[in-house]
Amino acid sequence: MHGWLNLDKPIGISSAQAVARVKKIFCIKKAGHLGTLDPLASGVLPIALGEATKTIPYLSCDLKAYNFTIKWGEQRTTDDLDGDIIRTSDIKPEYNQINCVIKNFVGKITQTPPQFSAVKIKGIRAYKLARSGQKVNIKPRPVQVHQLVLISVDTVNNSADFAMLCGSGVYVRSIARDLGIALDCFGHITKLRRTMVGNFRENESVTIEQLTKKRGDIIPIELALESMFKVRISAEEVGKIKKGQEIVLNNLRNLKNYDICCTMMGNVPIAICSFIYGCVKPIRVFNI
The missing domain is CATH 2.30.130.60 (Archaeosine Trna-guanine Transglycosylase; Chain: A, domain 4)
Structure with missing residues (x-):
């Protein structure tokens, strides 16, 4: 079996675990994914099957879309719900304040990936160093954010919902961390869903449950390489x-x-x- 699968990854498993499940369902030895999703994130995870793995470096994933929720008042070690609280604030930013600050996060910006990320430091993943208690020195890097839109503000839970269209390499957790710092209230991700990776869209994705029932729709290699x-x-x-x-x-x-x-x-x-x-x-x- 050779081709691409547009998987809707569920919350609670890593991208590698999702690939492992797909390999088991299709009884194949070779598979790989395009663009990593954290265990707490859900949504579009393109998976290459068989000979399609050879096309991974050549598929465009320069454009990605996310919907996410930021909880204000706490900064965490992982910049999401998984981490320990390291700073707190009683400030509750209002809609207009948030809407004003996010303008500084659109365009070509400089961003430092989270301490717990897949960035390699001298050949070792940053999250492995962070888990061992080491302070990771990750250099800031230029990234592109095309759109960052404030959808709504929940004053009761002191949180806000956003939609973002961005280039490859953008960490949503870093956006949450830096927005919280800019608003002087701190923040971390509580919900994250990817809705697009290149030509792979949310409305065309299939769940693991659907795969086990009808084996899903495999995208031929030539269609994945349409551009x-x-x-x-x-x-x-x-x-x-x-x-x-x-x-x-x-x-x-x-x-x-x-x-x-x-x-x-x-x-x-x-x-x-x-x-x-x-x-x-x-x-x-x-x-x-």
């Missing part, structure tokens, strides 16, 4: 590509040197290739 330039080749050229040889295609005027393309025979993807000086050179060959 990648396709090159149709002959059976003879397929043989060369499968052997790792490059083929000459001087008619690819739309491609520039080192552009990435997918060679196809009919509707069957053959390989992800690089176009170099009139030749197509295989990078990852599909065993389909």
Whole structure:
């Protein structure tokens, strides 16, 4: 089985655990996910099955969408409900105050990932160092937030609901932490749902329960790569590509040197290739 699955990950399991469940359901050995979701988060988790794992580095996940809730009054070690409380405040920010501050979090901003994150520090995941009690020095990095909208404010529970459209690498927990600091009231995530990763949308996702009942809908590799330039080749050229040889295609005027393309025979993807000086050179060959 080869293709992509648009999984609606439930709360309470890690992305790796979700992949493990999918592998068991489909009885496959090879699978991987695109974009990590924390155990406390739910929503869109694209999972590559079989030979589709070779396409993970080439799928665009530059655009992601989230709905989330921030609880004010507490800053936590993990910046979500899982962590220990480290700072508190009695301040209850109002709608207009929050709406004014979030303007500073839109556009190209500098953000420091949470202490408990998958960022690598000298080859070791930050969360592993943080769990062992070490203070992790994570460098700030530029990220892109396209939209950050305040949906509602709950004055009783001192929380607020948001919707965000952002680029890859944005940590929602960091948004909560930094918004709380900017409002001088502190804050952490209590609810987080991802509604989009690239072309994978919430309304087209399937739950694990649906998979166990009807096996779900598998997205073919060629459809997942719909935005990648396709090159149709002959059976003879397929043989060369499968052997790792490059083929000459001087008619690819739309491609520039080192552009990435997918060679196809009919509707069957053959390989992800690089176009170099009139030749197509295989990078990852599909065993389909």
